[in-house]
Amino acid sequence: MSIDEAKISTTEWISVKDKTPKIKEDLIFLNGKNEVTVGECFAIEDKNMVWIHDYSRGTNEIATYWMPLPSPPEKTDKYKKMINLIEEWLNEPGDYDVEMWPEIEKFIIRKCKKQ
Secondary structure, three states: OOHHHHHHHHOOOEEOOOOOOOOOOEEEEEEOOOOEEEEEEEEEEEOOEEEEEEOOOOEEEEEEEEEEOOOOOOOOHHHHHHHHHHHHHHHOOOOOOHHHHHHHHHHHHHHHHHO
């Protein structure tokens, strides 16, 4: 069993025969060739013809099963702290450009050591 097959067998897939996704809904879907990919539902002809635009291939395909995309992961305290430090640094007076990233890094390291 491949990793994709294991994911398919242990995940809550919704058959298009049981429920159709909403138009313009981003989702994970399974096509008729048992390929899992991500796309957007753009047309529903009937419960057997749910059309998805496959983002990775740039093709339009018929979905047999689908599921909503998971929620993005919550920002960790460490991530929030880093964002706050970057915002603090950017609020200090001065002009900033891409070449300033080493200075931003030093600023964050200095602040983290104090805490």
